[in-house]
Amino acid sequence: MLSKKSEQFLNSVRMELMKRGKKDEDIEAVTEELRDHLTQAEKRGESVDSITGGSPEAYINSISKEMPFDNSFIKTIIGALFAILGFFTIPRLIAGQFDMSVERIIFYGLLVVILLPIEFWLLMTMLKKYDHSKKGYFAPLIIALIGFAIILAGEFYLRANEGASIINLDIHMSLWIGLILLLLFIGFCVMYKSWFYIGVMVYLVLPDLVARLFTDKPADSKEFVNISSSIFLMLSVVALVGAMAFYSRFKKSRR
Structure with a gap:
């Protein structure tokens, strides 16, 4: 040892x-x-x-x-950027609330070009510094929460200050485009064995997809929100239980 x-x-x-x-x-x-x-x-x-x-x-x-540079590393980064763009757009399309303003496009661009690289750098730095200590386990969670808080704050700001939409689709057109892009997304992930991205996409899309199948009401209606929130809560519980089981198994394997 x-x-x-x-x-x-x-x-x-x-x-x-x-x-x-x-x-x-x-x-x-x-x-x-x-x-x-x-x-x-x-x-x-x-x-x-x-x-x-x-x-x-x-x-x-x-x-x-x-050591030679791994060219596939660039492909991985590009793939991750496209995946994140999919996470931003496909759920909104399926929910039927896909409207894009100049401000929103700029915001998403800043997230991809600035926030994500900074989070990646911070994550690698914290893991290198704290290794398998308690701080090493909590650092990724804190970094993820900070990133989520920034995204959430940006979304609230946009809702209050967003300008006119330059792209606006009706509910049914938005749903069909979202489903086509979802199938393409899953197909590419299967091709490159990116199972994690599929899991994240299913977690993001399934609540709104189930709600959209059960109602034609707008995404901000009470009926749609209730169905979507219920599915999201169930998925979150399953994910939490799975994460706890994985962590428990990981700790045992380190003994």
Whole structure:
């Protein structure tokens, strides 16, 4: 078993190389080799400094320069951006409330170009710093909540100050376009085995889809909101129970 300091250093190396877009197999090979070196060093009574020369950042930089950049990393980022755009648009289309103003387009653009990269950077930095400590578990949750709060605040601001719509679809046209895009989205995710994105999309779309199938009322009507909220609550309970079970199993596997 490695010391806590060595494990934290290994995690820092892994996270930093991921952030720099290196291939997963190369990262695993490097970290496994580094683990062996650290294990042997600790048996000799030496510390991480004997491997890094006292400068972990310089050591990581030297490793990174020797490793090729993973071109698929760019494809992953682009795919993630398209997925997020789908999360913003497809649920609104299915709910029948797809109206786009210039302000809303600018807001969504800022979320994709600025907020998401900042959240990704913060997430990688926190995981690298705190590893598997309690702070390491809570950091992603806090970052996600901050991002959600910013999005929610932006939505409320838009509702109060949004200008005239430049795209406005009736309920039935909006639903059919949303369903077509949903099928295309799921098809691409299956093709690239992106099951997580499918799960997120189902979680976002299913409440409004069920509500739309049961009523032709507008998305802000009491009937539509009641059906959608009930389905959303049930899905949230299932997701919470699943997350707790996964966390419990993960903790047992770490013992």
